[in-house]
Amino acid sequence: MGRIVPAIHVENVGKRFGDFTALDGISLDIDAGEFFGFFGPNGAGKTTLLKILTGQLRPTSGSASVLGIDVTKEPLKVKAATGIVPEVESPPSYLTAYEYLYFVSRVRKVDGGEKRIAKWMEFFDLDDSRGTICKDLSKGNRQKLMIAGALIHEPRMLFLDEPFINLDPIFQRKLKVYLKEYSDGGGTVFMCSHLLEIAEKLCDNVAVINKGHIIARGSLAEVRGKHPDLEHAFLDIVEGDA
Amino acid sequence: MLKEEFRMHTSYSSRWMFLTFPILVLLFSFGIAYTSEQIFQNTSLHDMMLMMHISVFIYGLSVGAFGFLGNQYQERSAGYRNYLVTQPSTLPMSFKSTFFGMYLRDGVFYVLLLLVPMAGGLFLSIPLTGFRALSILSLFITALLTFFLGMSLSFFVSTIYIRSRVAFGAACAAVAGVFAVGTVAKLVPLDVLLPGLGMQYRLSPFAFSSGVEALGFGGAAILLIILLTAGAVLLVEDRFESRHVETDDELITQDRRFSGFKRYGTLLAKEVVDLRRSGLITRMAFTYVIPLLFLAFTAWFIRNGLALPVGFNTVFYGGMVGFFGVTFYGWLNNIDHTDYLSTLPLTVPQMIKTKLLAYTLLTSWMSVIFLVAIALVNNDLRLMWLAIPVMIIVSTYIVVMTAYLTGLRTNSFFFDPGVLVRFTVLSMFPDLGLTILAFTIDRYFAYALAGIALVVGALGISTYFFYRGLDKKWGMTDFGA
Numbered sequence: 001m002g003r004i005v006p007a008i009h010v011e012n013v014g015k016r017f018g019d020f021t022a023l024d025g026i027s028l029d030i031d032a033g034e035f036f037g038f039f040g041p042n043g044a045g046k047t048t049l050l051k052i053l054t055g056q057l058r059p060t061s062g063s064a065s066v067l068g069i070d071v072t073k074e075p076l077k078v079k080a081a082t083g084i085v086p087e088v089e090s091p092p093s094y095l096t097a098y099e100y101l102y103f104v105s106r107v108r109k110v111d112g113g114e115k116r117i118a119k120w121m122e123f124f125d126l127d128d129s130r131g132t133i134c135k136d137l138s139k140g141n142r143q144k145l146m147i148a149g150a151l152i153h154e155p156r157m158l159f160l161d162e163p164f165i166n167l168d169p170i171f172q173r174k175l176k177v178y179l180k181e182y183s184d185g186g187g188t189v190f191m192c193s194h195l196l197e198i199a200e201k202l203c204d205n206v207a208v209i210n211k212g213h214i215i216a217r218g219s220l221a222e223v224r225g226k227h228p229d230l231e232h233a234f235l236d237i238v239e240g241d242a
Numbered sequence: 243m244l245k246e247e248f249r250m251h252t253s254y255s256s257r258w259m260f261l262t263f264p265i266l267v268l269l270f271s272f273g274i275a276y277t278s279e280q281i282f283q284n285t286s287l288h289d290m291m292l293m294m295h296i297s298v299f300i301y302g303l304s305v306g307a308f309g310f311l312g313n314q315y316q317e318r319s320a321g322y323r324n325y326l327v328t329q330p331s332t333l334p335m336s337f338k339s340t341f342f343g344m345y346l347r348d349g350v351f352y353v354l355l356l357l358v359p360m361a362g363g364l365f366l367s368i369p370l371t372g373f374r375a376l377s378i379l380s381l382f383i384t385a386l387l388t389f390f391l392g393m394s395l396s397f398f399v400s401t402i403y404i405r406s407r408v409a410f411g412a413a414c415a416a417v418a419g420v421f422a423v424g425t426v427a428k429l430v431p432l433d434v435l436l437p438g439l440g441m442q443y444r445l446s447p448f449a450f451s452s453g454v455e456a457l458g459f460g461g462a463a464i465l466l467i468i469l470l471t472a473g474a475v476l477l478v479e480d481r482f483e484s485r486h487v488e489t490d491d492e493l494i495t496q497d498r499r500f501s502g503f504k505r506y507g508t509l510l511a512k513e514v515v516d517l518r519r520s521g522l523i524t525r526m527a528f529t530y531v532i533p534l535l536f537l538a539f540t541a542w543f544i545r546n547g548l549a550l551p552v553g554f555n556t557v558f559y560g561g562m563v564g565f566f567g568v569t570f571y572g573w574l575n576n577i578d579h580t581d582y583l584s585t586l587p588l589t590v591p592q593m594i595k596t597k598l599l600a601y602t603l604l605t606s607w608m609s610v611i612f613l614v615a616i617a618l619v620n621n622d623l624r625l626m627w628l629a630i631p632v633m634i635i636v637s638t639y640i641v642v643m644t645a646y647l648t649g650l651r652t653n654s655f656f657f658d659p660g661v662l663v664r665f666t667v668l669s670m671f672p673d674l675g676l677t678i679l680a681f682t683i684d685r686y687f688a689y690a691l692a693g694i695a696l697v698v699g700a701l702g703i704s705t706y707f708f709y710r711g712l713d714k715k716w717g718m719t720d721f722g723a
Contacts, residue, residue, distance in 0.1 A: 056584045056720055076587045084585040093578045094519040095512065099493040106497065106508040107586050131488045133519060150585070 005068055007032040007157060007188040008053060013062035015048050015212075022048040024212040025062070030190065030205070032156075035183040037203035037220075038192045041238055045212045046192040047087050047161055053190065054084045054159050067157060080108065083150035087161040087192075089142040093135040097126050097145055100134060104149040113152075120148035123178075124171065139166045147175065157188040164195050176202065200230040208237050215241045262659040264359035271363025275371050288448070291381075292432070295388045295439040301356075302392020305348060307400040341478045345397055345471065349390060355657075357385060380445045387463040388438030394470035401477040437463035489519070509588075509596040510603075516577045517604075534612050537562055538619075556617045557694070558680035560629030563609045564636025565673055571601050571641050572652040580650060584721040591712045593721075594645050601641055609633055625683065628691070632698055636676065639701040639708075643668050646708040649716045672701055 008030040015023040023045045030036045040046050051057040053066055055075025063070065069077045091100045101120060105113035121127050124144035129137055134145065143166040150158065158179075164172050179202060183189055193199050199206070206223050208216040216223050216237045220230070227233040282290075361382040364373060399417065403410040423429045433440035440459035443449065449456075496511035503510055517523045541554045574597045583593065613633055617623045647665055648655035655661045679693040 054585070058718065058720075076589065079585065080587040086581070086585055088581065090579060090581045092512070092516070092582060094516045095493060096489060096491060098491055099515070102491070102493055102497075103508060103512055104586065107588060131490065133489060146582075 006030055007034070008036075008064070008066055008190060010049070010053070010064045011062055013049070013052060013059045013064055015045075015052060015057065016060045021212050023052075023059070026209075026212075026214060027062075028207065028214070028217075030188065032188050033183065033186045035179070035189045035202050035204045036191065037199045037206040038190065038209065039194070039196065039199070039206060039234060040192075040209035044209045046209060049209070050159055050161050050190065050192055053078075054082060055079055056084075081155060082157045082159055083153065083155040085147050085150045085158070085160045085163050089139060089146050089166060091134040091137075091142055091145050091149070094133050096129075096131050096133050097121070097137065097141070098130045100145055101148055101152060105152055108153045110153045116152050116154075120152055123174070124148055140168060140171070143167055144171065156186075158182070158190070160189065160191040160193075162193055162195075163191065164193065164198055172198065196230045196234055200224075206230070208234060210238055210241045263657055263662070264355050266659045266662065267356055268359035268363040268366070271360045272366050273363075275364050275367035275373065278371060288443075291442050291448075292439065294385065295436055295442065298357075298385050298389045299392040299436055299438075301352075302389040302394075303396045305352060305393060305396070307396045338475050338478045341401070342471075342475050345393070345474070349393060352389070353386065357382065357389065360385075377445075377447060381442065383460070384438040384442040384445075386438075387441065387460065387467070388436055390467045391436065391438060391463060391470075394467045394474070397474040398470040398477070401474045404479065405477055433459075437466065492518070503599065506592075506596050506599055509593065510599055513574070513577075513596060513600040517600075520577050522573060522577055523604075534563065534566060537566075538616055554620070555680060555683060556613065556620070556622050556625045556629040557632055557683060558677060559616050560613055560633035561636050561673065561676035561680060563612060563633050564638075565640055565669060567601065567605060567637050567641040568644050568652070568669075570605055571597065571644055574600055575650050575652050580721045588721075589713075590650060590716045590719045590721060594649060594712055594716060597650070598641060598645055602638070605637070606634070609637060628694070632676070632694065635698045635702055635705070636672070639672070639705045640669060642705045642708045646711055646715060649719060650721075668704075672697055 006029040008028065010026055010028040013023055013026045014021070026045075026049060038046050038049070048057065052059050053064055053071055055071050055078040058072055063072065065071060066078050067081050069081065071078050092103070095103060098117065098121065101117040102113065104110075105117060110116060121130065124141075124147070126141060126144060126148070129141055134142060137145065143163075147160075147163055150160075163175065163179075167175065176198060179189060183202070183204075189202075191199065191203070200220065203220055205219050206217075207214050208223070223237075224230055224233045227236060361378055364378045364381070365375065367373060368375065368378075395417065399410065399413045402413045420430070421435060431440075433443050437459045441456050441463065444453075444456035444459060493508075493511055493515050496514050497508050500507040500510045500514075537559070541559075580593065610630065610633075613629055614626070617626055617629070644652060644665065647661050647668075656665070675697045676694065679690045679697065683690040
């Protein structure tokens, strides 16, 4: 029997920005259908790794593949095959909410784009903002738009950087339910977040990164250990590494 | 703010490369001073000063439009970048003080980057040229006054734009009217309109006994600068809410319109929508049309004002028009942030090519209209058959070459001396060649035509290679980097 290829394979990845080492020899394997939580203090290297895995940044050393695609050699294929919600909710300033989703669906060559746009506009309750240009949308609505843009082509894998930030509790809940169903249906999720309470309800496996090194890795139960919840475990792990 | 500006520019190249820029200006100035003896054989010092002050004034005008810039930073969401000018929303600062801060910041920035090294180059040449240190100092002070007058006027007029578009139009017309009265009708001497120039003409070596008069012009320049700057600051309003825009879905219509451009159609449609909604299209048209008018004025001034027998013809204008495409391409790269594009299956070269297409569609008709108009005014339609292809090829060459050198960060990369030197060499030689050939058309038609064909052919081939090279040079670059 052949070996199952992991959905995400990271081997000894390092990233330097001048004299600053953002990532130092990170190795990870994430299976298809896994909901993976990636946590760490501010500036620990979470977003840097997410950007490398989505072809937005090139690693200084090491290699990585997503859905079997080499992220350094074929970043466009990775972007086409996955959905990405970036750290900052920054849709184009001068397109309306509807136009942004239209733009994304055209760039991604999505079949039946109009129906899918309507679906996600309704899902995120953006119909009232259809004609508002993005710079005039609230932060929350801009975030919803970025998430909708990442889901519109129904990818097999999602990379989410703080997806719940700026969303009100109603939409946090709605997105949580959707992501759970997505993962249960075989979709793979790689999520960076500081909202550990939400993450605890969603993630199968987690890793904690600090100063460019992975300092804890395993199933949710393994990482939580004897602690009452993930938040306590996280504080203990990071403080222990200081 | 100065630190912010410095860090923004150095983030595109490096601290070392950025700091090389003033050294380059210093060396250039030294070179000009060293060869000044030859220059003075054809152009008098009086005319040199006039051209220098006009250039410095126009430069001040071009960098002082903080009313537009500040407004733009506040209105658009800046992606991963944000600027101090937007901070009064959350900090106890007023917009008046941040706009004034921007004015001071850029004033200091350009003086240190350009005027100080320019004067430094002249000082260094003293052992070789025998220039007097006092004359160089007076040149520096008068140029400083003219530069700040240009900046202040631009600051004032652009802040009127924030309050009222009609008043802005009226102010532009008034300024143009004053300068037209001064230059074309010669009712007001140019050294009165530019008191920095007036001061220069009343100092050594132009005059020796009118120190008081020179001080009077200097005082008038300072007063004008203070009045215009104070007026501009007063006009800035503390506006914490940006203009709210509700609109119809225009992208879909534009996308259908550009469907023939295949994979670039939707991207092109987005560029057009961005341009219309950001309001930049009018300002970009101004930045394209104003240099064209300045070119027409300079040619007119040399021919009629200085009475120099230079044979400006339509082919010369065709070549020059092409060289003005750089500013327009720079604006195209400055409409909005590009961070969100990094999450989509798009590449930087694809976006560069889209901007090049947008540039061609938006400017080619403007250039042809200008060329025909200037040919009609000069009663010189006989060479249009040659001028139009020259214009198209030069224009395409200069913009593709600029895109190759600077990618999507044109304005910032021009502060990288390595890029600037390459750009200068690649633009100046063909420019000079075409200008000389255009001037000789009437005397040696066959030779001039063969020369022009050769230069234009070389530019065409170079354009092809620059275009082909875009993928290799920018293919590995990230959006927002």
